[in-house]
Amino acid sequence: xxxxxxxxxxxxxxxxxxxxxxxxxxxxxxxxxxxxxxxxxxxxxxxxxxxxxxxxxxxxxxxxxxxxxxxxxxxxxxxxxxxxxxxxxxxxxxxxxxxxxxxxxxxxxxxxxxxxxxxxxxxxxxxxxxxxxxxxxxxxxxxxxxxxxxxxxxxxxxxxxxxxxxxxxxxxxxxxxxxxxxxxxxxxxxxxxxxxxxxxxxxxxxxxxxxxxxxxxxxxxxxxxxxxxxxxxxxxxxxxxxxxxxxxxxxxxxxxxxxxxxxxxxxxxxxxxxxxxxxxxxxxxxxxxxxxxxxxxxxxxxxxxxxxxxxxxxxxxxxxxxxxxxxxxxxxxxxxxxxxxxxxxxxxxxxxxxxxxxxxxxxxxxxxxxxxxxxxxxxxxxxxxxxxxx
Numbered sequence: 001x002x003x004x005x006x007x008x009x010x011x012x013x014x015x016x017x018x019x020x021x022x023x024x025x026x027x028x029x030x031x032x033x034x035x036x037x038x039x040x041x042x043x044x045x046x047x048x049x050x051x052x053x054x055x056x057x058x059x060x061x062x063x064x065x066x067x068x069x070x071x072x073x074x075x076x077x078x079x080x081x082x083x084x085x086x087x088x089x090x091x092x093x094x095x096x097x098x099x100x101x102x103x104x105x106x107x108x109x110x111x112x113x114x115x116x117x118x119x120x121x122x123x124x125x126x127x128x129x130x131x132x133x134x135x136x137x138x139x140x141x142x143x144x145x146x147x148x149x150x151x152x153x154x155x156x157x158x159x160x161x162x163x164x165x166x167x168x169x170x171x172x173x174x175x176x177x178x179x180x181x182x183x184x185x186x187x188x189x190x191x192x193x194x195x196x197x198x199x200x201x202x203x204x205x206x207x208x209x210x211x212x213x214x215x216x217x218x219x220x221x222x223x224x225x226x227x228x229x230x231x232x233x234x235x236x237x238x239x240x241x242x243x244x245x246x247x248x249x250x251x252x253x254x255x256x257x258x259x260x261x262x263x264x265x266x267x268x269x270x271x272x273x274x275x276x277x278x279x280x281x282x283x284x285x286x287x288x289x290x291x292x293x294x295x296x297x298x299x300x301x302x303x304x305x306x307x308x309x310x311x312x313x314x315x316x317x318x319x320x321x322x323x324x325x326x327x328x329x330x331x332x333x334x335x336x337x338x339x340x341x342x343x344x345x346x347x348x349x350x351x352x353x354x355x356x357x358x359x360x361x362x363x364x365x366x367x368x369x370x371x372x373x374x375x376x377x378x379x380x381x382x383x384x385x386x387x388x389x390x
Contacts, residue, residue, distance in 0.1 A: 017158060018157060019319045019323070020158070020317065020369050021316065021318070021319040022317050022366055022369035022373055023369040024373075025369075025373045027375070027376045029373075030370050030371075030374035034374055037313060037370070041306045041310070044306045045303075045306050047284050048301070049287055049292065049301050049305065050284075050343065080182070080184055082109065083118075083123065083185070085103055086103060086123045087127045089103075090123055090124060090127040100117055100120075100264075101264060101268060105272065108273060110272075111272035111273060112264070112273075112275075113274075113275075114257075114260055114261025115257070117260075118186055119220075119257075121218045122184070122219045123184075134180065138177050138180075138183065138192075141189075141193070142171075142174055142175060142177060142178060144196055145170065145174050145195045145354065146171060146174070148200045149170050149195075149358075150167055151199075152199050152201075152322060156320045156323070157319070158318060158362070159320065159322070162361040165361045166361040169358050169360060169361060170354065172357065173195070173354040173355060174191075174354040176350065176354075177189065177191075185350075186219050187220060187351055190220035190222070190351055191350045191352065191353060192354055193216035193219070194212075194213065194223055194354070196209075196212045197209040197212035197213040197216065198322075198329075198355055199355075201325075206230075206242050210230075210245055213226060213230065213249070214249055217249070217253050220351065225336065227253070228250055229329055229332065230246045231247045234246060277340040277341055277342060279340065279342055280338070281341070282338050283338060285341055286308075286334045288343070288346050288349075289337045289345070289346045289348050290352070291304045291308060291349075292347075292349065293346055293347050293350045294349065294353045296308070310363045310367075311330075311358075311360050312327070312331065312356075312359055313359065313363055313367065314361065314363035314366050315327045315358075315359040317365065317366025317367075317370075318359070323362070330352060330359075333351070333352050
């Protein structure tokens with residue numbers, strides 16, 4: 001038994017760890033939370049992850065083959081073939097907006113709204129790097145994510161004693177980006193870059209995090225909530241310069257996205273395929289996006305879905321700057337994925353999978369503390385001197 005564990009055991013259950021949020025809850029609140037938790041776990045276990053699928057609309061995505069271990073150089077999904085064609089034409093000297101709408105029409109892909117067409121950032125990067133360059137950059141990115149989180153976990157309250165298991169979970173989530181057959185997929189790069197930005201961020205240390213998030217955002221517009229949350233948290237902490245920096249990034253991106261949409265609209269014609277992502281799929285939408293775009297795909301659904309919910313419980317129980325930001329981030333994306341995203345968009349989950357399961361490292365303590373708090377006779381809380389949190 002290490003020193004920290006022995007110290008924890010010597011303290012009363014309600015007086016241990018300032019970072020253990022649920023240990024300081026009154027009994028009534030803890031009991032209510034346990035009821036909600038059990039209900040959510042049961043609902044997750046009973047939710048069919050293919051709920052809402054439309055066989056005429058849903059197309060299997062290449063990531064399904066990746067996670068299932070059935071991928072190969074001769075198995076290229078239509079999405080990947082589109083990205084391959086775009087990169088090849090860029091390498092031949094053509095300009096992105098001169099041909100991208102043509103490529104979408106050829107495959108009967110949506111052209112409107114303009115965000116249905118990917119931003120050109122990743123295509124140009126892939127065209128410039130080539131296969132070997134992509135492999136080198138993906139490996140460097142993975143190592144950078146692990147290094148960033150190794151340091152951040154050591155700096156966060158409660159993170160040091162769980163650093164090894166948490167880092168293993170980061171590796172499990174991020175290593176997906178090492179599969180060379182999917183280097184053309186925007187979500188793989190954007191998700192890893194968001195994980196890097198999250199890990200690099202800290203008090204008085206946000207320049208590198210801003211740069212990583214900016215690249216992710218210009219690869220995939222679905223990263224915008226991450227940037228806006230960073231701005232909001234900085235504003236809450238009265239870090240004016242950081243809040244302005246994140247806000248300016250969001251504003252610059254929206255201007256670029258508007259220009260991109262205008263360029264696509266200028267080349268679209270009546271009859272071009274339109275696409276809507278508002279599907280209101282509820283809990284099935286969120287769980288499908290996460291489970292089907294992670295290693296949980298090989299786990300039985302009635303177990304995989306509750307594991308996702310338990311990871312979020314772990315984040316909620318971790319009262320630290322990272323824990324608060326992660327809780328808000330994953331709850332926010334969870335709600336968004338319940339509202340938007342068709343069945344064949346499940347690979348959107350790759351944006352949050354790299355670090356989401358870090359919550360599992362804190363989940364056992366969170367549930368234990370809830371049970372202990374629920375069984376306490378007194379509903380009072382222990383007064384603690386706690387560090388300022390966002």
